[in-house]
Amino acid sequence: MGRRNFGQYCGLARALELVGERWALLIVRDLAVRPRRYTDLLDGLRGIPTSMLSTRLKELEQGGVIERRVAPAPRRGIVYALTPDGRGLEPAVLALGRWGTSRLGDPRQGDIVTPESLTMTMRAAFNPDAARRLNAAWEIHAADIVVHAVVTGGSLQAGTGPSPVGPDLTITFVSDDLPSFRALIQAAKCGLVKLSGRQKFLNTFVHTFTPRSPASPASEPDQA
Amino acid sequence: MGRRNFGQYCGLARALELVGERWALLIVRDLAVRPRRYTDLLDGLRGIPTSMLSTRLKELEQGGVIERRVAPAPRRGIVYALTPDGRGLEPAVLALGRWGTSRLGDPRQGDIVTPESLTMTMRAAFNPDAARRLNAAWEIHAADIVVHAVVTGGSLQAGTGPSPVGPDLTITFVSDDLPSFRALIQAAKCGLVKLSGRQKFLNTFVHTFTPRSPASPASEPDQA
DNA sequence: CCGAATCCGCAGTGATACTG
DNA sequence: CAGTATCACTGCGGATTCGG
Numbered sequence: 001m002g003r004r005n006f007g008q009y010c011g012l013a014r015a016l017e018l019v020g021e022r023w024a025l026l027i028v029r030d031l032a033v034r035p036r037r038y039t040d041l042l043d044g045l046r047g048i049p050t051s052m053l054s055t056r057l058k059e060l061e062q063g064g065v066i067e068r069r070v071a072p073a074p075r076r077g078i079v080y081a082l083t084p085d086g087r088g089l090e091p092a093v094l095a096l097g098r099w100g101t102s103r104l105g106d107p108r109q110g111d112i113v114t115p116e117s118l119t120m121t122m123r124a125a126f127n128p129d130a131a132r133r134l135n136a137a138w139e140i141h142a143a144d145i146v147v148h149a150v151v152t153g154g155s156l157q158a159g160t161g162p163s164p165v166g167p168d169l170t171i172t173f174v175s176d177d178l179p180s181f182r183a184l185i186q187a188a189k190c191g192l193v194k195l196s197g198r199q200k201f202l203n204t205f206v207h208t209f210t211p212r213s214p215a216s217p218a219s220e221p222d223q224a
Numbered sequence: 225m226g227r228r229n230f231g232q233y234c235g236l237a238r239a240l241e242l243v244g245e246r247w248a249l250l251i252v253r254d255l256a257v258r259p260r261r262y263t264d265l266l267d268g269l270r271g272i273p274t275s276m277l278s279t280r281l282k283e284l285e286q287g288g289v290i291e292r293r294v295a296p297a298p299r300r301g302i303v304y305a306l307t308p309d310g311r312g313l314e315p316a317v318l319a320l321g322r323w324g325t326s327r328l329g330d331p332r333q334g335d336i337v338t339p340e341s342l343t344m345t346m347r348a349a350f351n352p353d354a355a356r357r358l359n360a361a362w363e364i365h366a367a368d369i370v371v372h373a374v375v376t377g378g379s380l381q382a383g384t385g386p387s388p389v390g391p392d393l394t395i396t397f398v399s400d401d402l403p404s405f406r407a408l409i410q411a412a413k414c415g416l417v418k419l420s421g422r423q424k425f426l427n428t429f430v431h432t433f434t435p436r437s438p439a440s441p442a443s444e445p446d447q448a
Numbered sequence: 449c450c451g452a453a454t455c456c457g458c459a460g461t462g463a464t465a466c467t468g
Numbered sequence: 469c470a471g472t473a474t475c476a477c478t479g480c481g482g483a484t485t486c487g488g
Contacts (some may be wrong), residue, residue, distance in 0.1 A: 003458095007270045009331045009404050010341035011348065012317060016322030022244070022461075029236055038470050046231045049462050054471055064327070077469060078248055086329065092319035093236060099316050100239030103288070103309065107233045117234035124235065180233050246480075262451050273481050278452055301450060 015092070017205050018063040023048055023056055025093060027080065030116040031066060032090050033160055035081035041048040044114045065089070098211060101125075107178045114158040122149055122158045123180040125209040131156065138205055139167040142179030151208065169197035171205065185209065239316070242287040247272055247280055249317060252306065255290060255339040256314050257384055259305035268338045290311070318348040322435060323350075331402045339369050339384040346373055346382045346407040349433040355380065362429055363391040366403030375432065393425035409433065 004012040004021070019025055023045065030044050034083060042051060057080060060066040065086040072081045082089075118140075126149075137150045138183055139162055148163035149156060157164075172194035177183050187193045188206050195202060227321050228245070230237040243249055247269060254260055254268050265277060281304060284290040289310040295303045306313075327410060342364075361374040363386055372387035373380060381388075396418040401407050412430050419426060 005332075006250065007334055008250075008286040008337060008341055009328065009335035009337050009402055010253075011321040011323070011325030011328060011345060013250060013324070013341070014328050015320045016249060018324070018327065020244075020249075022240075022245070025240060025244075026230065026232075026237060029234075047462080049464090050471065051463095051473080052461065055460090075469095078471095088326065089323055092316065092323050095316035095319040096239045099235070099312055100237070100242070101235030102312065103242065104233065104235060105237050108229075110231055111233035112231060113233050117237070118231055121235060178233055215471095265451085266451095271481080274452065275454080275481090275482095276480065279479095299450095 017137075018065060019060070019089065021056065021059070023052060024060060025096070027053075027056055027060065028065065028086065028089055029093055029097075029112075029120050031080060031082045031086070032093060032215050033116045033119045035069065035079040036070070037072070037077055037079050041080070044116050046112055052187070059216075077117065079190065090123075093120065097124040101182075104182065105204060107180065113142075113178055115147055118142070118145060118179070118181055119144065119147050119158050119160055122147065122209060123156065125181065125211050126156045126158070127208060127211055128154060128156075129212055130207045130210070134204070134208065136169075136201055136204060136208070137163045137165050137167040139163045139170045139185065141170065141185060142173035145179055149205075149209075167197060169195060169201035169205070170198075171195060171202065243284070243289060243313065244420055245280065245283070247276060248284060249313075249320070251277075251280055251284065252289065252310065253317055253344050254338075255310070255338045257306060257343045258316060259293065259303040261295070261301060261303050261343050265304070268340050284310075285321075285433065306371045314347075317344065321345065321348040325406075328406065331404065335357055335402060337366075337369070337402055337404050339371055342366070342369060342403070342405055343371050343384055346371065346433060347380065349435050350380045350382070351435050352378060352431060353382075353436060354431045354434070358428070358432065360393075360425055360428060360432070361387045361389050361391045362425065363387045363394045364397070364408065365394065366397035366408060369403055373429075373433075391421060393419060393421035393423065393429070395419060395426065395429065405433075 001089050002163065004017055006017060011024055026045055029043060042050065061068060064083055066080050067083050069081055071077045101121065131151050132154050134151050139148045144193055146162055147160050149158045150163060150165060170220060171188065172192055173179050173184050173187055175183065175192065185206060188202055228241055230241060243252060250269055251265060254265055285292060287309055290304050291307050292303055293303050295301045325345065325348065325441050355375050356378050358375050358378065363372045370386055373382045374387060374389060395412065397403050397408050397411055399407065399411055399416065400416055409430060412426055
């Protein structure tokens with residue numbers, strides 16, 4: 001049994017061998033938003049050593065989770081993207097993120113929020129039941145971060161940057177606090193946000209991104 | 225920023241700080257099946273150093289994921305169990321397990337299967353849609369492992385040991401191969417299993433534990 | 449037997465500097 | 469922009485030992 005091998009024929013053990021190393025799932029998180037370059041990833045993963053990033057990228061490529069691509073015309077170079085298999089990790093990443101979000105507490109000194117973490121937090125918070133038969137587009141501005149969420153026929157497209165379609169409502173987070181999704185929802189509930197567009201979409205936003213509580217229809221453990 | 229701190233105000237980052245260390249999620253997997261003692265955990269986690277297990281148990285307790293309990297009468301001592309917060313990890317563990325299962329390939333030399341990994345694999349493979357309006361109980365025997373699955377009103381109770389209710393069907397895996405869930409399903413499809421009980425429940429078993437394919441209703445990434 | 453603590457050697461990690 | 473190189477440090481794996 002090699003060092004990073006658990007020696008068990010088990011899906012969880014295999015998953016942890018492939019993406020269980022430090023930083024790996026945060027790289028997957030950022031790439032789940034969109035393909036990114038090496039230096040983009042460095043920016044979004046505060047404190048990761050450059051050597052570690054390049055090691056992880058090689059391991060993830062080897063493991064079939066990501067792939068290197070040659071970037072198209074305007075700014076050439078290399079971009080990293082999830083493979084189809086890698087995209088299959090998104091449900092697991094969102095599930096872990098939901099659990100962690102419930103245990104977040106208050107921001108710690110020095111904590112940051114990135115456009116990618118904010119986008120994935122929105123995807124994790126998305127409530128498909130509340131979004132049935134809904135068509136809406138929001139654009140969120142918080143500090144220097146811009147993200148968007150577009151709901152079409154009950155399914156969500158969330159990403160960084162301005163909305164690809166004209167947003168129904170633009171929400172600007174005006175507090176000096178960390179521009180976390182939690183703080184944004186709080187501010188929205190209290191009306192402490194600047195709005196531009198169809199204001200009734202504010203309430204829809206809050207409900208669309210309040211996750212249904214039990215999080216899963218999975219079986220209950222027979223805990224004594 | 226401490227060593228195991230990612231410095232991001234993000235649910236995924238927080239989750240990885242709490243359960244991202246080596247072995248931690250495998251401990252959670254085993255405790256999700258039922259509370260276990262220190263030595264039970266050692267048995268189920270092949271190759272974990274004793275010092276590491278005790279360190280992880282302390283960290284997980286500190287993080288509010290597990291708790292120590294004094295075991296009841298017959299065999300006293302200490303048992304470890306998931307807290308309610310810890311039980312909230314199950315959807316994430318199952319999602320990661322599903323992804324890993326899809327990338328398992330063939331068993332490697334020396335791989336083992338434990339009752340706990342088999343139980344969690346069954347929970348991960350469970351298809352609620354196929355189990356609507358179903359009531360059934362199976363007992364699985366494979367090598368020296370016994371596990372059970374009881375479906376009542378569309379929801380699953382899966383655990384180790386004999387079925388708590390009289391099983392409709394007992395399935396015995398007779399091959400010399402590793403008694404993995406995958407091999408069991410294969411064998412069941414080919415009729416290479418010994419049956420005892422109502423044989424028509426074999427087909428029901430296969431369909432109930434074939435997961436629906438896309439695995440999640442979550443949003444698609446806007447991959448270029 | 450259960451439930452660890454201790455010790456050692458090495459591999460993975462973090463910080464900084466440097467290169468094509 | 470996209471990484472390597474170096475080096476100190478800490479976490480991990482393996483074995484042994486120790487107290488209830």
